[in-house]
Amino acid sequence: xPRNRSARVAALASxxxxxxxxxSLQSRAATVFRRRLVLGVLVxxxxxxxxxxxxxxxxGSLHGVQSGxxxxxxxxxxxxxxxxxxxxxxxxxxxxxxxxxxxxxxxQREVDKLRQEKIQNEELQRENAQLRKLLAYRRSKRFPVDxxxxxxxxxxxxxxxxxxxxxxxxxxxxxxxxxxxxxTADGLVGQVTKVTRNTCQVTxxxxxxxxxxxxxxxxxxxxxxxxxxxxxxxxxxxVPKEDVxxxxxxxxxxxxxxxxxxxxxxxxxxxxxxxxxxQLDTDSYKRIQLDAFVDxxxxxxxxxxxxxxxx
Amino acid sequence: xALDWTKxxxxxxxxxxxxxxxxxxxxxxxxxxxxxLVAVVAVSLLRGSIVGASMGFVGGFLFxxxxxxxxxxxxxxxxxxxxxxxxxxxxxxxxxxxxxxLAVAVITVVYAIGALSLHFMLGDPAPVRxxxxxxxxxxIALNLLVTIPVYGLARRVLRPAERAERIEGVRxxxx
Numbered sequence: 001x002p003r004n005r006s007a008r009v010a011a012l013a014s015x016x017x018x019x020x021x022x023x024s025l026q027s028r029a030a031t032v033f034r035r036r037l038v039l040g041v042l043v044x045x046x047x048x049x050x051x052x053x054x055x056x057x058x059x060g061s062l063h064g065v066q067s068g069x070x071x072x073x074x075x076x077x078x079x080x081x082x083x084x085x086x087x088x089x090x091x092x093x094x095x096x097x098x099x100x101x102x103x104x105x106x107x108q109r110e111v112d113k114l115r116q117e118k119i120q121n122e123e124l125q126r127e128n129a130q131l132r133k134l135l136a137y138r139r140s141k142r143f144p145v146d147x148x149x150x151x152x153x154x155x156x157x158x159x160x161x162x163x164x165x166x167x168x169x170x171x172x173x174x175x176x177x178x179x180x181x182x183x184t185a186d187g188l189v190g191q192v193t194k195v196t197r198n199t200c201q202v203t204x205x206x207x208x209x210x211x212x213x214x215x216x217x218x219x220x221x222x223x224x225x226x227x228x229x230x231x232x233x234x235x236x237x238x239v240p241k242e243d244v245x246x247x248x249x250x251x252x253x254x255x256x257x258x259x260x261x262x263x264x265x266x267x268x269x270x271x272x273x274x275x276x277x278x279q280l281d282t283d284s285y286k287r288i289q290l291d292a293f294v295d296x297x298x299x300x301x302x303x304x305x306x307x308x309x310x311x
Numbered sequence: 312x313a314l315d316w317t318k319x320x321x322x323x324x325x326x327x328x329x330x331x332x333x334x335x336x337x338x339x340x341x342x343x344x345x346x347x348l349v350a351v352v353a354v355s356l357l358r359g360s361i362v363g364a365s366m367g368f369v370g371g372f373l374f375x376x377x378x379x380x381x382x383x384x385x386x387x388x389x390x391x392x393x394x395x396x397x398x399x400x401x402x403x404x405x406x407x408x409x410x411x412x413l414a415v416a417v418i419t420v421v422y423a424i425g426a427l428s429l430h431f432m433l434g435d436p437a438p439v440r441x442x443x444x445x446x447x448x449x450x451i452a453l454n455l456l457v458t459i460p461v462y463g464l465a466r467r468v469l470r471p472a473e474r475a476e477r478i479e480g481v482r483x484x485x486x
Contacts, residue, residue, distance in 0.1 A: 042365065043391070045368070050384055053381050080333055088337075
């Protein structure tokens with residue numbers, strides 16, 4: 001079978017016993033020509049449009065024509081959008097429903113994560129503030145001169161009704177020994193009572209076995225700070241009745257020294273403020289109750305005072 | 312005759328407006344239906360290559376005007392689409408029930424490649440991976456879905472051309 005179409009037509013026509021007419025072939029050729037002419041013209045016009053539009057500036061004539069035509073089409077576009085809006089909203093609603101459940105789960109996970117981060121951030125902020133306070137105290141004039149401070153975190157607070165003790169994450173490897181005083185920027189915390197290589201135990205001032213020689217920073221009256229189990233508060237005991245102690249006075253460590261003997265705590269560390277002063281005729285000493293400066297219930301970081309002479 | 316051209320014009324005009332203002336914003340599983348392309352293919356299959364190419368040109372021009380795109384860009388592509396679909400409808404695809412679907416599927420792919428090439432030649436971004444891999448199958452599927460109502464409507468509105476209006480060469484072979 002010949003590949004040329006006209007020849008194929010002629011071949012088929014002759015196979016069917018009909019000779020191809022020249023008129024039909026001419027008509028066929030005209031149709032083909034017309035078809036290709038239309039295609040050619042349209043393609044050329046399109047290419048010319050693209051070229052001219054691409055090359056001219058945004059104020060060119062073609063752009064102007066487009067702009068005018070777009071203005072004419074705009075009402076139809078607006079009308080089409082308005083007609084389609086309910087269907088689009090419905091489709092969006094259905095699509096939203098389908099995605100809502102998974103989105104809800106994802107958002108819930110995100111909320112949980114953010115909540116956790118918020119708690120951690122608040123924790124870090126508090127810790128940061130506390131550490132800054134300790135650092136400021138270490139650099140201040142109130143800090144005992146002959147000591148250096150080792151910043152330590154509390155890693156355990158064993159609950160007990162009878163003992164007030166905490167465990168710190170530093171020990172003999174860090175130069176800490178038994179009887180080393182422990183303080184915060186607010187005041188006296190207690191003393192080290194047990195030491196291992198990397199940890200140590202601190203007995204708080206609120207423990208029944210703790211005691212600290214102290215004095216009134218204003219009047220000089222001296223006594224011993226103890227924990228009173230009946231009132232669950234600190235008291236300044238053994239202050240003679242003739243000594244003057246006023247409500248609101250600040251009580252600090254006495255830091256006495258007598259020959260080779262010295263108190264455990266260095267001088268001038270704040271302990272508490274006098275809350276009440278009373279005495280009975282039958283009492284030997286004043287009854288003085290204190291409000292401790294340190295909040296023993298929320299300790300996190302402390303300073304262990306190590307004598308500089310120890311090295 | 313005049314009525315027929317009017318119907319053709321309105322059909323293509325509506326397709327261009329709907330595509331520009333509604334269907335371009337539709338995204339289903341990453342694909343977008345091309346109502347304009349399907350309409351031109353439907354018209355071409357029913358009316359032949361000359362009408363198909365002409366309506367493709369007009370529809371493309373309207374679309375570029377409505378979307379303020381490069382004039383002539385879509386016209387060029389849809390002119391070729393209309394011509395090829397029309398030739399297919401005049402020859403092997405004539406009176407075949409699968410013709411619209413086959414034509415739409417193939418033309419969607421060819422149209423995507425053509426558009427990418429033109430964009431590249433004009434210096435526009437031409438994301439080949441996104442067009443040919445990430446979204447092409449979704450586009451084909453959506454266009455095939457749209458073919459059912461559009462071709463059905465086109466057949467109802469633009470009745471198929473009479474035998475006398477068809478290419479003589481084809482008639483000669485068919486007799």
